[in-house]
Amino acid sequence: MQSILIKNAKIYTMDEKGIIEKGDMLIKDGKISMIDNNINEDADYIIDATGRLVFPGFIDAHSHIGMWEDSLGFEGADGNEDSDPVTPHLRAIDAINPFDRSFEEAIEGGVTCVATGPGSANVIGGQFCVIKTFGKRVDKMVVKEPAAMKVAFGENPKSVYHEKHQMPQTRMATAAILREALFKAREYLNKKLEAQQDEEKDMPEFDMKSESLIKVLTKEIPLKAHAHRADDIFTAIRIAKEFDVNLTLDHVTDGYLIVDELKQENVPCIVGPNLTDRSKVELKNLDFKNPGILSKEGILVAIMTDHPVIPQKYLVLCSALACKSGMDEIDALKAITINPAKILGIDNRVGSLKEGKDADIVIYKGHPFDIFSEVEYVLIDGKVVYHRK
Structure with missing residues (x-):
């Protein structure tokens, strides 16, 4: 399965880690493998999420x-x-x-x-x-x-x-x-x-x-x-x-x-x-x-x-x-x-973004509670199932 690296995102983990102002997320085999700052591992697909907000699905x-x-x-x-x-x-x-x-x-x-x-x-x-x-x-x-x-x-x-x-x-x-x-x-x-x-x-x-x-x-x-x-x-x-x-x-x-x-x-x-x-x-x-x-x-x-x-x-x-x-x-x-x-x-x-959980992820341009914000990516089980071109 394709590995994906999400870079430079504001990550709403919805768990005890709270909000990570600028972080990376590595996805392997449909699961969240790592959440950290400046992850440098190789990945098949890189999403530059600078200025974007990331949430659990x-x-x-x-x-x-x-x-x-x-x-x-x-x-x-x-x-x-x-x-x-x-x-x-x-x-x-x-x-x-x-x-x-x-x-x-x-x-x-x-x-x-x-x-x-x-x-x-x-x-x-x-x-x-x-x-x-x-x-x-x-x-x-x-x-x-x-x-x-x-x-x-x-x-x-x-x-x-x-x-x-x-x-x-x-x-x-x-x-x-x-x-x-x-x-x-x-x-x-x-x-x-x-x-x-x-x-x-x-x-x-x-x-x-x-x-x-x-x-x-x-x-x-x-x-x-x-x-x-x-x-x-x-x-x-x-x-x-x-x-x-x-x-x-x-x-x-x-x-x-x-x-x-x-x-x-x-x-x-x-x-x-x-x-x-x-x-x-x-x-x-x-x-x-x-x-x-x-x-x-x-x-x-x-x-x-x-x-x-x-x-x-x-x-x-x-x-x-x-x-x-x-x-x-x-x-x-x-x-x-x-x-x-x-x-x-x-x-x-x-339900939250945490190592070992399913890589169900939503990447937003803007806050989701702003009606003008837009979903840019949706991942389910580590697969990009929606990408707003």
Whole structure:
């Protein structure tokens, strides 16, 4: 694989090294090999980044890219199997189309990694995955799969199944359906463990839905909870505690109204999409000040687009507008780099510029929060996948 040397850059490492005012970065075999001043090793390709700013590739912790394809209707809508409110066995990797042009636009916007998966029609929607944004075959783009189990509270599952004249039509029913699925999965898991320990006991009859929820119960992946309104946020936390499972709160529109409670719970918050109209009652408190207020209280915050609600390429713009609304600049940058990496459990590979990590890198002419700034280079796994001529 080609070695690349980036010279004379202002490097935003997004880790303990902070900002390196003038440094070099050597990339070998798709990884960051060295970050230092005046690296003189030979390289196949040299990028003179004098006067340029270098960042880790930007990460969106909540997207549906590839699931609802650009410029298509029903033919490209593969994110909601709204024929059954409980579908934990559905996997995002079976629906993503890497040839959707939104991936190319994401790269041009500096977005190199996304968590993408089912929407919020169902109480349990299915399994999210984390992928790089460059590639032709999703299997080769995967960073983590499964990465989370999507669940939804509030008006989305209510409205979908109200039209079908079936449960859930109330918030009580949504909570009850989720609890029932988790109870069944826990019982299924216990029977499997008993059978493994006692040869006289039979394995339970295979149940694909319960099988899919085992990684939630064993804390290998979290529940990824769609929750806008404060009461729905608290219901998500309540159920996660009942079953002792990990949780991320996604959307969290009312978060700044209950920041004292969220600080006590110490649950990661993936905030957004904010660059939209208040199209439904759950969005009446929508405000770009939300992520900054949460972040200032020490809550781990990521900013999302919820693509295609906001096009994937505008992730950085969402972060800039949060900064404009009071979020600290570095915190706003962390909310699209190291924070989503931590929340998704992939910070050992991406999210900051550090020796040994994947060489997912964005080189900017100007600061990314300046609307007139431009992405000049994007590297994914040490390969130049975009170069603005």
